[in-house]
Amino acid sequence: MATPRQMKLGAFLMTDGHHVAAWRHPDGRPDANVSLDHFVRLARLAEAAAFDALFLADSSGVRDTAVASLSHTSRAVGFEPLTLLSALSAVTERIGLVATASTSFNEPYNLARKFASLDLLSGGRAGWNLVTSSSEAEAQNFNAERHAAHADRYDRAREFAEVVSGLWNSWEDDAFVRDRDSGLFFDPGKLHVLHHHGRHFRVRGPLNVARSAQGHPVIVQAGSSEAGRELAAATAEAIFTAQATLEEAQAFYADVKGRLARYGRDPDHLKIMPGVFPVVGRTEEEAQEKFAILQERIHPVVGLSLLGTTLGGADLSGHDVDGPLPDLPETNGPKSRQKLLIERARRDALTIRELYLAIAGARGHWQVVGTASQIADQLEERFRGGGADGFNVMAPHLPGGLEDFIAGVVPELRRRGLFRDAYEGRTLREHLGLPRPAHRAPRPQPRAAAE
Amino acid sequence: MATPRQMKLGAFLMTDGHHVAAWRHPDGRPDANVSLDHFVRLARLAEAAAFDALFLADSSGVRDTAVASLSHTSRAVGFEPLTLLSALSAVTERIGLVATASTSFNEPYNLARKFASLDLLSGGRAGWNLVTSSSEAEAQNFNAERHAAHADRYDRAREFAEVVSGLWNSWEDDAFVRDRDSGLFFDPGKLHVLHHHGRHFRVRGPLNVARSAQGHPVIVQAGSSEAGRELAAATAEAIFTAQATLEEAQAFYADVKGRLARYGRDPDHLKIMPGVFPVVGRTEEEAQEKFAILQERIHPVVGLSLLGTTLGGADLSGHDVDGPLPDLPETNGPKSRQKLLIERARRDALTIRELYLAIAGARGHWQVVGTASQIADQLEERFRGGGADGFNVMAPHLPGGLEDFIAGVVPELRRRGLFRDAYEGRTLREHLGLPRPAHRAPRPQPRAAAE
Structure with a gap:
């Protein structure tokens, strides 16, 4: 008997919650943005509920430069996602760990390396959410007056992703023989040097990190522009997106899945997970x-x-x-x-x-306020109705909003056979139902041809 | 009664050990470079012995491109230091966490941010070992054919350190009032925007991470060239150095400490910790x-x-x-x-x-082979003889070599009153006896003047 299709669930952890006033919630933690123990609690909560992954957004700077309003929010400061998820990798066992990082403000070697390292630290649970960033304020922290134009950013992002992927294929899976007797540590024939010479980057390689239990980190994307969708169709394995209505979600889903064939890809190898901002009550009134x-x-x-x-x-x-x-x-x-x-x-x-x-409230994301059963109905409708493969759960406040979702909605989804009772796999790819990528030897580009 | 001066001890963790054949040791872990549990064990071992810090070296690439010899060592791959120390921050309580990172292959905003994040994750235990890197193979992973010349690297490093320090002073210590009732999260008067416009970098700021319990990460350096010593005298709070003989160590110590007055600094606020490669036996014969x-x-x-x-x-x-x-x-x-x-x-x-x-064996570092008492004698001689404030212990193989040092030499040093019995402080600065840096508001540079 085939396993029925089940939802994927991400826990999108915005420090104290996705609602802009979450830090003022009576049960909240105003010091959440400097407290590792807060995140450890959240990670364990989501892992106990068998969520596919934790997801962290990112900004390479303080985006809002209007200090009067900024000073009345908790958004100006917080942990950097890769360091935070690395810390959480040591105190969790199964849950995926997805961090956002920008192709505009990083070098591909550094990024490929840090994500590969997180992937090994966690036993194959890492994911990289590729963004190109869009704020002027971030660009000004990186030697620029203005941020690059959209098309240029995506041109760089495409090449960046290609370099990262090439570096993640520096070593074959069985390259490391570690033979104490003969003294051979790795098989030189299974090392592949990238020699990338492109428009934006020149990167020799190889990467100084081995492949992980899941091959390499899962590639996630969030952009919904034309260029963003096309890049996702070519390279992404999951999409975290903002779709406020069922119709928008269905149109986006059909459009992106329809693009995969052009790249010879199976539509099921890209999971589309819109954000959902749930407020769960025992009654509708309580939710309100x-x-x-x-x-x-x-x-x-x-x-x-x-x-x-x-x-x-x-x-x-x-x-x-x-x-x-x-x-x-x-x-x-x-x-x-x-x-x-x-x-x-x-x-x-x-x-x-x-x-x-x-x-x-949800600022462009899908907002659902109601009982666990009402919310499960709406999730089921989108999931069965061609709008989503799963959802990125954006708790309004933390930990309370996530606790409410886990105590109410998750059991309801399980009763309906829509969500797993426990983890079956160990890696993020196994949770998401993505194939483990076989090693692909990068094809060195002859220098003369590329220059 | 004044506390007698005591040694500082770092545990310099080179994956499976500092000896190039350590991975072949019968008691070793040939899979150490992909095993978080190996490092967790080492970190707990060093913390139980009240070491000041763990220390990790770094290379932004595979340095040795001669594959025949490289394939017979375990040095080609390993965890990236910032992600590894972040993971270890979640499973340790007191020990300092010092990672090496290059000013040549990073952007100051990213580096300042990741170290500040590690500093918060660990409750004020982070340190940054500033290096400029010297290998061609690394430069070739970052869009360059050749590595920049020594003088240019140090010019960039000086400005890089200045930007990082400015960013670490973006927020005053008491900037975050987190007043749920009034809705004010931070005091806008305690936010300082850097507006750096220099020769190598333009960085607006502010940093999107708050200051930590120790103010900001400890700044460590390793360079021993003329430019390296001068940069250390101006900015470093600890130096990890290679001095093979007592005379060399004394000369280096006197030279660097002598440079601090020019910068208005107390010589005691820069700790000099040469590397030592110890092989400890119950007898001299056993050590050999x-x-x-x-x-x-x-x-x-x-x-x-x-x-x-x-x-x-x-x-x-x-x-x-x-x-x-x-x-x-x-x-x-x-x-x-x-x-x-x-x-x-x-x-x-x-x-x-x-x-x-x-x-x-120790490849340029100081190598001591003998009994615990003989090794303690030599460490004491350098420590009392104006050659060191402490030592960076480079265990030949891991975990065995570190276990031997902790079981033999550490108790011997304690009997002589030369090393602490237990931690007195909580932050790396407290362990090292460094002052907590007061907040310094960065002076924004007028744009016209800097361009």
Whole structure:
């Protein structure tokens, strides 16, 4: 009997929670961003529930340079993901460990090496979420005035991923014979030197880290632009994406899965996991009350800033939050979302506060507020309806929001046969149902041809 | 009563040991370079003995590109130090964690951030060993044909250290008020944006990691060139150095300590810790036998390669190892060591094998073979004789060599009052007797002036 298809679940750990006011939650940890023990607790919680992976976002700098609103959030500082996941690798046994890292602000050798090292430390549980980053503030920490244009970033990202993949194939799986008697440590015929000479990078290789139990780290992506989807179709093994509605999720799913054939890839070898921001109550009322605890704690300066950003960089400071949205000048921001929001404000006669509360929770991600059974229904609908292979669970506050999901929704999913009772495998690839990549000897590029 | 001055001890963990044949030791772990549990054991061993720190060297690539000899050593692959120490931070409580990282192949923002993150993960136990790297093979992994010249590397290193230090002062110690009631997370007046515009780097800041219990990571250096000593005098808080003889150690110690006054620094705020390669036996004979177990296992191809490198890159392959050293052409290598070695071979009529055995053990470091009491005598002589503030212990093989040192030499040092019985502090700075650095607001450079 074939195993029925089951959901993949990631625990997307945003320090104190995904809600911008999570740090003010009465049960929260305002010191979460400097507390390893907080993350150890979360990791063990998710692992006990047999989640596929922990997932950490990243920013190579403090993105928001508007200090007035920034100072009323906990987002300015936190652990760096690779060091944090390395620490967690030593105190967990099975759960996957996925860190985000940018192709714009790293060198491929360093990145390939650190992820390969995490992969070995964890016994084959690492994943790399490839991003190109989009903020000016980060670029300014790396010798640039402005961030590179989107097309250039993706051109670099494509070559970056190619170099990283080549470096992860420096050694065949059985290269290390470790024969004490003869004194031979590795078989020289199973070492492959990359000799990459490309447009952005020249990298000799080989990598100074061996392959892991799962071959190499799982490659994850998050971009949903045209270039992002194409790069994902070519290289990604999982996608963490933001899709607010079922229709959007289905369209994205069909589009990306449809691109894989062109690369000779099996659509099942790319798992699409949209984010979901769940607020779980024993009753609908309790769920709404739980959500209100967070919503009430959004400081107006933060609400105005979030709304201004969503409206393409509008400056709303000084406006009465309980008055209507003022007329706004045209900006360079994403037009469609901006327009929809302004239309909604006019139609429903919303105050500024009502408007920022409407967007502040999941910020573009899918938000579900209800009972465990109601939430399981919605997850099942997307999962069975061609919208998702699983979900990246974005707990509104931590640890409480994750505890609620695990205590309520996970058992409900299990009753329906939609989620595993316990881990069957040991590596992240085994959890996700991805094939272990066979070693591919990198083809050295003749120097003359590449230059 | 003033506490008598005591030695600092680092455990310099070279995967399976510092001896090039350590992986072939009958009690060794040939899989040490992929085994976290091996390092967890070593870390706990050193922590139980109250060592000041674990220390890891680093190479941003496979340095030795001569595959025949490389394949007979375990040096080609291993964990990346920052990820490994992050993992160890979660399973240790007190011991310092010092990783080497190069200023030539990193961006200061990334490096400042990862070390600050490790410092927080460990509760203030991190240290950064600043190196500029010197191998061509590493440079070729980072878009270069050749490595930058020594002077250029040090020019970059000086500015790099300045940027890192500035970033570590982005936040005052009490910047984070985390006031749930008012909603203020940090005091904007205690955030300092760097705005660095220098010759090598433009870095806006601030760092997105808070300061740690020890302020910021301890800065360690290893270079012993003129430029290296001067940079150390200006910025380092500990030096891990290679001094083979007492006289060399004393001269180095006096020279470097003498440079600190020029920077307004207290000589006691820079700890000088030469490496020591100890082989400990219950008797002198047993120590020699233990050493022989390793020496006998040096594969000739490895011995020839080590000797060739020491002789400035001479190619000795094809020569009879039991015959005399051939006449060698002039090379560009370090002349004095080369000359001394050739003189010794001629004077003592040594075969090639005898010559490589003479240099293969500690490779330029101080080698002591004897009883615990004899080794303690020698350490005491250097410590009291103005040659060292402590030692970086380079166990010949692991875990055995470290166990021998801890079981034999450490108790002997304690009997003499030369080493602590247990940790008194919690941070690496407290162990080393270094002051906690007060926050220094970086002075933003006016852009016009710096460009």
